[in-house]
Amino acid sequence: MGDKILANSNKQLKRFESIVNSDKALKKVKEGDKLKVGVDLGTSSIVLTVLDKDDNIVYGAYEYDHAVQDGIVVNFMESVNILRRLKAKAEEVLGVELKTACGAIPPKTGEKSAKVVANVIEETGMLCTGVEDEPTAAAKFLRLKTGTVVDIGGGTTGISIFQNGKLTHVIDEATGGFHMTLVLGGRYKIKNEEAEKLKRNKDKEEEVYSVIKPVVEKMAAIVQNMGSEVNDPVIVVGGATNFDEFTKTFSKVLKRKVYKPLYPQFVTPLGIAMFDN
Ligand SMILES: Nc1ncnc2c1ncn2[C@@H]1O[C@H](COP(=O)(O)OP(=O)(O)OP(=O)(O)O)[C@@H](O)[C@H]1O
Ligand SMILES: [Mg+2]
Structure with a gap:
């Protein structure tokens, strides 16, 4: 599916x-x-x-x-x-x-x-x-009728659950990629701008991801807390999901398969x- x-x-x-x-x-x-x-x-x-x-x-x-x-x-x-x-x-x-x-x-x-x-x-x-x-x-772009869309942008994480084309549940949390940047900045004692660059540096991805992984786990926990309301498939989109390990972390917390399209932003x-x- x-x-x-x-x-x-x-x-x-x-x-x-x-x-x-x-x-x-x-x-x-x-x-x-x-x-x-x-x-x-x-x-x-x-x-x-x-x-x-x-x-x-x-x-x-x-x-x-x-x-x-x-x-x-x-x-x-x-x-x-x-x-x-x-x-x-x-x-x-x-x-x-x-x-x-x-x-x-x-x-x-x-x-x-x-x-x-x-x-x-x-x-x-x-x-x-x-x-x-x-x-x-x-969801419209993905042609998703039943499932869960998690849109993680710069400042917001929106979770929307669809059933037969109808939006049944929606949550919006003030967390996103900027939160990851802040965590990186704190860890390496660097300014936001530098932390943002480091975050997007593909060559440093493994190291960066180990620092921001708890943020991703927390985002996944927000979805997990919606319990049995969550419909499959779970699809993550938004710029902040641009890490190779992102869906793996989400899957582990949610104990279900998680999908991510190319260029999710x-x-x-x-x-x-x-x-x-
Ligand atoms: N290659 C990348 N690696 C890591 N993070 C990235 C990458 N590209 C973009 N981001 C992060 O994704 C976030 C932006 O995502 P997106 O473009 O979906 O947000 P937005 O729609 O502008 O914000 P919002 O939806 O919160 O209003 C930023 O925090 C940015 O740092
Ligand atoms: Mg957005």
């Missing part, structure tokens, strides 16, 4: 990764074509995704940012400026104007933060067609665009 879901998603994620931030499109588009646009205002980066009307990937780009904290926009103008740049670049590469976009917020962050996300989008000249729940967007942003109808 999980393997089948991942096979299809991985094919698309590989294609997306091959063009993201490359100023290239996967498909030619022309004036009048319906495009679906996703805006993920994350704690770590702002991602813009563009799909065609049949959800085929067309284009994508991102910029790192600090304008969003724990899923909440804390610097409105900075978010707008980044999104303006991403939109302008997309329009230059595609040769058409982006007219609509869908946004997303972590579960349970409420009406107010949804409104802020919509305002950021509309400030760049696009009509905001909706603000989705982030894990629901991830792009799952939610691509799912958001699928809601731009």
